[in-house]
Structure formats: C-alpha cells, structure tokens
Amino acid sequence: xxTCNIGKKLGGFSxxxxxxVEPGVTALLGASGSGKSMTLRCIxxxxxxxxGRIELNGVALFDSEKKINLPPQKRNTGFLxxxxxxFPNMTVRQNIMAxxxxxxxxxxxxxxxxxxxxxxxxxxxxxxxxxxxxGEKQRCALARILAGSPDxxxxxxxxxxxxxxxxxxxxxxxxxxxxxxxxxxLYVSHNRSEIFRLxxxxxxxxxxRNEACGDKWGIFKNPATVQAARVTGCKxxxxxxxxxxxxxxxxxxxxxxxxxxxxxxxxxxxxxNHIIPVSAAKKEDIAVAFPFxxxxxxxxxxxxILMVRKQGTDLPVIRWEIPKKDRAALKEMxxxxxxxxxxxxxxxxxGKQ
Numbered sequence: 001x002x003t004c005n006i007g008k009k010l011g012g013f014s015x016x017x018x019x020x021v022e023p024g025v026t027a028l029l030g031a032s033g034s035g036k037s038m039t040l041r042c043i044x045x046x047x048x049x050x051x052g053r054i055e056l057n058g059v060a061l062f063d064s065e066k067k068i069n070l071p072p073q074k075r076n077t078g079f080l081x082x083x084x085x086x087f088p089n090m091t092v093r094q095n096i097m098a099x100x101x102x103x104x105x106x107x108x109x110x111x112x113x114x115x116x117x118x119x120x121x122x123x124x125x126x127x128x129x130x131x132x133x134x135g136e137k138q139r140c141a142l143a144r145i146l147a148g149s150p151d152x153x154x155x156x157x158x159x160x161x162x163x164x165x166x167x168x169x170x171x172x173x174x175x176x177x178x179x180x181x182x183x184x185x186l187y188v189s190h191n192r193s194e195i196f197r198l199x200x201x202x203x204x205x206x207x208x209r210n211e212a213c214g215d216k217w218g219i220f221k222n223p224a225t226v227q228a229a230r231v232t233g234c235k236x237x238x239x240x241x242x243x244x245x246x247x248x249x250x251x252x253x254x255x256x257x258x259x260x261x262x263x264x265x266x267x268x269x270x271x272x273n274h275i276i277p278v279s280a281a282k283k284e285d286i287a288v289a290f291p292f293x294x295x296x297x298x299x300x301x302x303x304x305i306l307m308v309r310k311q312g313t314d315l316p317v318i319r320w321e322i323p324k325k326d327r328a329a330l331k332e333m334x335x336x337x338x339x340x341x342x343x344x345x346x347x348x349x350x351g352k353q
Contacts, residue, residue, distance in 0.1 A: 006052030030205035078150030277334035
C-alpha cells in the first residue's frame with residue numbers, strides 16, 4: 001500500500017496531494033499542468049517535496065519531519081517514462097538485465113529470457129533501442145522495470161509517444177501486465193476512455209490537489225465537482241441556482257424540482273449522450289423537459305452531434321450526441337428533449353468552500 005501526503009511549491013500553484021493507493025490500478029486524471037506527473041516524480045524520488053510523508057508498504061520513502069529522503073534506487077518503485085529511458089548503448093537483453101538489481105548474473109539472464117517472452121520481444125534481445133519500434137521500446141522498458149520486482153508500478157502517459165494504431169494491442173498487453181503484477185499501480189493519462197478500461201479507481205487532480213477520488217463507476221456517475229465532471233467527459237455544465245427544492249439553470253432556460261440535493265450545489269451537468277427525446281422516457285423518470293431548436297448539426301465518426309437550445313431563445317447551446325443509427329431512425333425530429341433524474345449531475349465549483 002502507498003500513502004502520499006505531500007506539499008510542494010510549483011510555478012503557478014502548490015502541489016498538495018493526500019492519497020492512499022491499494023493494490024490494483026489507480027488513475028490520476030486531470031488537466032495538463034495539474035500536478036499528476038509531479039506526484040509520480042515525488043513518489044519515485046526524482047523530485048523532492050517541500051513537506052509531508054510518502055510511505056510504501058510501511059517503509060518511509062520521504063518524511064520531511066524525520067529528514068528521510070531515500071534516493072530513487074532505494075525506493076523499489078518502477079517508473080515508466082514517456083520516452084522509456086532505455087540505455088541506447090545496451091541491447092534489449094542488457095537493458096532488461098540492468099533492471100534486475102540484486103540478482104546473480106544467471107538470475108538476470110533468466111529474467112531477461114522470461115520477460116522477453118512475456119512481452120513478445122524475444123526475437124529482439126540482441127538489438128539496440130534504435131532498432132526497435134515504439135511499441136517494442138515500451139515492452140522493453142516495462143520488462144526492465146518488472147525485472148527489478150518493484151513494489152509499485154507508475155506509468156506516465158504510457159501511450160503518449162505511440163501512433164494510434166499501436167495503442168489498442170499494447171493496451172491489451174498492459175491490462176494483462178496489471179493483472180499479473182498484483183501490486184499498486186499509478187497510471188497517468190489524459191484519455192478518460194483508456195483510464196476507464198484499464199483502471200479500478202480514479203483520483204481527480206485539479207490545481208495540484210486531489211479533488212475527488214473513488215472507484216471509476218462512482219466517479220463517472222457522480223463526479224461531485226465541476227472539474228471532475230469536465231475531465232470525465234461531461235460537455236454540458238452550467239451554473240445553477242438552488243432555492244429550497246427548486247433548481248433553476250438560467251443559461252439553459254430550465255427550472256425543475258429534483259427533491260433533496262446537496263446544499264453546496266452551484267452547477268449541474270448532463271452528459272451529451274444522456275439527453276433523450278421525451279417520447280423515449282417514462283414520465284416519472286423525467287426531471288425536466290423543454291422544447292428545443294437545433295443551432296448546428298455535426299457529423300462525427302459514429303455519432304451526430306446536435307447543438308441545441310431552448311426553442312425561441314438565444315441561450316448557450318447544449319451538446320446532444322446520438323448514434324448515427326438512432327439519428328437515421330428518427331423520421332421526424334422530436335418536439336421536446338428530456339433530462340432524466342438519474343442522469344443529472346449535481347456539482348460544486350472547484351475551490352469553493
């Protein structure tokens with residue numbers, strides 16, 4: 001288990017992270033520059049926090065009060081960099097063996113053979129990194145990390161340097177690696193779909209702080225904050241005014257009464273694919289319905305994106321996405337759209353106390 005409670009002054013803000021990571025895959029999700037990569041660097045010992053404590057399996061890696069700051073080579077952490085950081089003058093075999101610290105030459109050789117088979121790079125053992133493709137370099141880097149039997153695996157945008165056509169096959173291999181690892185994994189990515197497929201838990205990092213955390217199902221269903229909703233893909237977010245049991249959303253021209261909601265709610269959200277025609281919903285499930293007009297229609301790869309607003313107004317548009325087959329099946333455009341009670345996100349503006 002990893003616990004990380006640290007603070008560090010950065011350029012435009014302060015990193016202030018307090019997280020606990022159990023075995024399994026935990027994603028750090030947030031905007032660029034929010035502090036995700038710096039958190040990994042502090043855990044690995046590459047960067048030093050200004051204060052706090054980092055503990056891995058009961059061992060203090062860093063403790064500002066006790067003046068503990070173990071060097072990276074003594075932390076037993078595995079860190080996969082975006083550029084893989086392979087030794088260019090070493091072969092694949094030598095790179096993997098270099099990761100197997102504290103083992104005999106025979107054990108290192110055996111580790112290189114075994115891991116090269118597991119990562120499908122056995123035919124390349126005597127090649128140098130310059131002779132490898134991007135995917136092969138990544139496999140070699142992962143094999144080198146795992147040769148050292150780390151207590152935690154950390155990956156910073158692992159597919160960032162790869163062409164899109166390579167990512168799917170490598171993602172499947174990475175998922176299998178995580179299953180075999182059975183220890184904590186910290187995974188940084190901007191791709192929320194990738195995170196949803198690979199990870200068990202999500203920590204939302206916003207402005208250097210962990211703003212929300214939980215299992216991926218809970219975070220996507222109830223992100224709780226505006227920033228968490230944005231980074232999990234919610235395209236429709238608007239300021240809301242709550243008075244008793246009544247919620248009004250001026251930007252969308254709607255009012256409704258959802259019943260009990262948290263006192264600190266000041267925004268609501270609705271995911272673009274959760275908007276439906278009134279005719280497709282049960283009356284008791286509808287929180288609010290409104291007549292609409294289409295401001296713009298955009299054909300995407302597999303969906304149509306309809307930018308809609310309340311009929312007869314000049315209000316900001318709401319994004320409604322429907323599969324192409326459903327768009328084709330609409331003989332006539334519906335008269336009203338509906339937000340279902342279960343799909344409305346009740347949000348708090350980040351940083352507001």
